[in-house]
Amino acid sequence: MTQSPTKTTVYIFDDGKAREKFHIMNLGGAVRVNKFGVGIILSCFLLLVILYNRKTQSSYDENSLVDDEGTVSLKDLLNAAINAAERGGEQVKAAREEADLNIKSKGKTKEGVNDPLTDGDMKSHFAMFYSLKKSLPEAEIISEEHDTGEVDSTNIISASGMRDKSVEEVVKQDERVQLSDIQVWIDPLDATKEYTENLLQYVTTMVCVAVRGYPTIGVIHKPFEKLTVWGLVGKGVSPSLSVVSKREGPANDVADIIVSLSHSGSVEEVAKAAFGGKTNIIKAGGAGYKTLEVIKGDADAYVHVTLIKKWDLCAGNAILNALNGNMTTLDGNPIDYSSRKAYKNEGGLLATLYNHKVYLEKMKGVKN
Numbered sequence: 211m212t213q214s215p216t217k218t219t220v221y222i223f224d225d226g227k228a229r230e231k232f233h234i235m236n237l238g239g240a241v242r243v244n245k246f247g248v249g250i251i252l253s254c255f256l257l258l259v260i261l262y263n264r265k266t267q268s269s270y271d272e273n274s275l276v277d278d279e280g281t282v283s284l285k286d287l288l289n290a291a292i293n294a295a296e297r298g299g300e301q302v303k304a305a306r307e308e309a310d311l312n313i314k315s316k317g318k319t320k321e322g323v324n325d326p327l328t329d330g331d332m333k334s335h336f337a338m339f340y341s342l343k344k345s346l347p348e349a350e351i352i353s354e355e356h357d358t359g360e361v362d363s364t365n366i367i368s369a370s371g372m373r374d375k376s377v378e379e380v381v382k383q384d385e386r387v388q389l390s391d392i393q394v395w396i397d398p399l400d401a402t403k404e405y406t407e408n409l410l411q412y413v414t415t416m417v418c419v420a421v422r423g424y425p426t427i428g429v430i431h432k433p434f435e436k437l438t439v440w441g442l443v444g445k446g447v448s449p450s451l452s453v454v455s456k457r458e459g460p461a462n463d464v465a466d467i468i469v470s471l472s473h474s475g476s477v478e479e480v481a482k483a484a485f486g487g488k489t490n491i492i493k494a495g496g497a498g499y500k501t502l503e504v505i506k507g508d509a510d511a512y513v514h515v516t517l518i519k520k521w522d523l524c525a526g527n528a529i530l531n532a533l534n535g536n537m538t539t540l541d542g543n544p545i546d547y548s549s550r551k552a553y554k555n556e557g558g559l560l561a562t563l564y565n566h567k568v569y570l571e572k573m574k575g576v577k578n
Contacts, residue, residue, distance in 0.1 A: 211543060212350075222241060224464070226526040229513060231558075237420075241450040242472040243252075251319070253540065254377065255268070262320075272345045272536050273288065273345055273368030273370050273371070274344075274345065274346070274347055274370075274390050275287065275345050275346060275370050276346065276347075276348070277386075279362065280388055280390065281386040281387060281388055281389065282346070282371040282386060282387060282389050282392070283384050283385070283386050283387075284384060284385045284386070284387060284419075284426070284442060284445070285377060285381050285384040285442075285445075286304055286370065287387075287419050287427055288372050288374075288377055288381070288429070288440060288442050289370070289372055289373055289374050289425050289427040290341075290342060290346075290372075290378055290459075291342075291369075291394075291417035291418075291419060291427055291440070292372070292373075292374045292377070292391045292417075292429050292431075292438060292440060293341065293369040293370075293371070293372040294337075294338045294341050294342050294353065294369040294396070294417050294429075295338065295415045295416060295417045295429045295430070295431040295438065296368070296415075296431050296438060297337045297338060297341055297559075298334035298335070298337050298396075298398050298399075298415040298431070298433075299334070299431045299432075299433030300337070301330065301333035301334040301337050301416045302330045302333075302334045302398075302399050302405070302413065302415060302433045302533050303433045304333070304545075305328065305329045305330035305333055305334075306330060306405065306410070306434075307330070311328040311329055311405075311406060312328060312329045313326050313327070313328050313331065313406055314326065314328075315327065318438045324395070324403070325402075325403075326402050326403055326406050327355070327402065327546055328399070328405065328406060329398050330402075330404060330405060331355050331386065331398055331399045331402055332334065332355055332398075333353035334398035334399050334415055334567055335353055335354070335356075335357075335396075335398035335399075336357075336361070336363075336366075337366065338398050338417070339351060339353050339394050339396065339398075340361070340363040340366040341366055341367060341368060341369035342369050342394060342396070342408075343363070344363070344366065344367075344368035344369070344370070345368050345369045345468070346371035346389065346394065348389065349389055349392060349393075349394055350392070350393045350394065351394045351396065351417075352393060352394065352395050352396070352520075352550050352552060352553065353395075353396045353397075353398060353522065354396070354397050354398060354399075354519065354521045354522075355398055356514055372539065375441075376448050376449055379445060379449070380436075380445070380446040380447070380448070380449065381442060381445045382445075382495075383445070383464070385445075387421050391421055391422050392419055392420065393419075393420045393423070393547055393548060393549075393550070394417065394418070394419055394420075395416075395417070395418040395419075395420065395520060395521045395524040395525070395547060396412075396415075396417050396418075396521060397416040397498070397522055397525070398410075398415060399415060400411065400413065400414045400416055400496045400497060400498045400499070400522060401414065401495040401496030401498075401499065403412045403472050404471065404472070404495035404496065405493065409495060411434070411499070412494060412495035412496040412499045413433060413434060413469075413495075413496065413499075414430050414431060414446065414496055414498035414499060415430075415431045415433060416428075416429065416430050416431070416432075416521070416522075416524070416526075417429045417526035418500050418521075418524030418525040418527070418528050418547070419473060419528070420524060420528075420547035420548065422548060423546040423547050423548030423549075424443075424531075424544075425443075425524050425525075425527040425528035425531055425545075425547055426438070426442065426443045426528055426531070427441070427442050427443075428440060428441045428500045428524065428525035428526060428527065428528025428531075428532070429525055430501075430502060430525050430526065430529065432499075437450060439451040439502065439529065440529070441528055441529035441530075441531070441532030441533065442528075442532055443528065443531045443532045445532075446532070447529065447532050447533060450502075451505065451529070452502075452505070452506040453505055453506065453507075453563075454505070454506055454507025454563065456564055457507075457564060458564075458565070459565065459568075460488075460510050461510075463488055463489045463542070465481075465485040465488060465489050465490065465495040465510050465511070465546055465569075466490045466492050466496055466508070466509045466510045466511075467481040467489060467490070467491055467492065467509065467510065467511050467512075467513050468484065468492040468493075468500045468504065468508075468509035468511070468512050468513075469481065469491060469492070469493055469494075469500075469513055469514065470493070470494075470495070470500075470514060471493045471494055471495045472495060476515060477513055477514060477515045477516075478491050480493075480513070480515050480573075481513050484572040484573050492509055496520035497512075497514075497518065497523055497526060498522070498525060499527055500512045500526075500561075501526030501527075501529070501530065501537070501561055502526070504530075504535075504561055504562060504563055505529065505530070505533065505535070505563055510562065510565075510569070510573070511560060511561065511562045511569045512560070512561040512562075513558075513559065513560055513573070514558060514559035515540070515558045516557075516558075517554055517555070517556050518554075518555050518556060518559060519553055519555070520545065520547055520552075520553050520554070520555055521553070523537065523545060523555060523559070524547050526561065527545060527561075529548075530563065533563060534564035535561070535562060535563040535564070535566070536560075536561070536562055537559065537560070537561040538559075538560055538561075538566070538570070539557030539558055539559065539560075540557060540558030540559070540560055540570075540573050540574070541557055541558075541574070542560075542570050542574070543557060545557075560573055
C-alpha cells in the first residue's frame with residue numbers, strides 16, 4: 211500500500227508567542243534524525259547566545275581602564291572621576307531648570323529633618339554610576355542613591371573617554387594600583403535639601419577613590435558655578451582650587467567654625483563650649499561645600515557631631531589629604547572607606563587644613 215503524503219506544521223516561538231511557522235512535507239518515507247546534524251545546529255545556537263552576551267558587555271569591556279594584570283592607573287581614575295562628576299552636574303542643573311523636581315522623601319534624619327530625593331539626584335546617579343561602571347566594570351562603586359528597577363545604560367558613554375587638561379599639567383608621574391584595592395564613592399547630589407530650596411551655591415556632585423580604605427582621589431564639582439576641583443594624594447591638586455596660606459591660629463583670635471545648615475544637632479553649642487566666646491558659627495549646606503570653605507580659609511574648622519554618610523565625606527577627605535590637611539572623627543581617628551557595609555560615620559567629624567591637633571584637643575575636652 212502506498213502511504214499518502216503528510217504535512218507537519220512547525221512553529222517558532224519567541225517570548226511565548228508564535229512568531230513564525232513553516233511546513234514540512236513527508237512524502238511517505240520514514241523521517242530519520244541525523245544526530246550529527248542536530249549537534250551542529252545546537253552548537254551554532256550556543257555560539258550565537260555567547261556572541262550576543264559578549265555584545266551586550268562589549269560597551270563595558272572596550273572602555274575598561276583595567277589592564278590584563280588587574281591594575282588601573284591613578285591618573286586615568288582621576289580623569290574618569292572628573293568626567294563623571296561633571297556629567298552628573300549637567301543632570302543636576304538640567305533637572306533644576308524643570309518646572310517639577312518630583313520631590314520625594316527618603317524619611318527623616320535623626321535630627322527630625324526631612325531627607326528629600328529629587329529627579330536631580332536620580333538622573334545624576336544614573337549618569338555618574340554607569341559612566342564609571344563602563345570604565346571599571348568590576349569595581350566596587352558605592353553611591354548614595356540606588357536604582358529602583360531595570361536600567362538600560364546602552365547610551366551612557368564611558369567616563370574613560372576624557373583627558374582633563376589640568377590633570378595633564380599637574381600630574382607628572384603616574385602610579386598603578388590593583389582594582390581589588392579600590393572603592394569608588396559617589397554622591398550624585400550633595401545638599402539636596404538646599405537644592406530644593408534653590409540655595410544652589412551649596413550644591414555639589416562628588417567622586418572619591420579610596421585605595422585600601424584611604425581616600426586618595428577626590429573630585430568636587432559645583433554645577434551652578436561650573437567649577438571643578440580635585441586632589442590626588444602625593445601628586446597634586448587642581449589649579450582651580452583656592453587654598454589659604456598657612457596660619458598658626460584663627461584670624462583675629464576668633465575661631466570660624468562651619469557647621470551644617472540643616473543637620474546641625476547640638477554642634478553649635480558644642481563648638482561654643484569647645485572654643486569659648488571667641489567663636490563665630492557659620493551655617494552652610496553640603497559637606498563638600500563646607501570642606502572647600504575650610505580649604506580656602508573662610509572657616510577654620512568643619513565640625514559635625516551627629517551621624518553622617520561616607521559618600522558625603524570621602525571626596526573632601528581626599529582633597530584635604532592631598533594638601534596635608536586632616537579629616538577625622540572627634541576622637542581623632544581616621545575615617546575608613548574600605549567597606550560598603552560600614553557607610554555610616556557615627557564618630558562625629560572634624561576637618562581642618564591647619565592646626566588639627568589644637569582643634570581636636572578642644573573638641574575632646576567638651577566630649578569628655
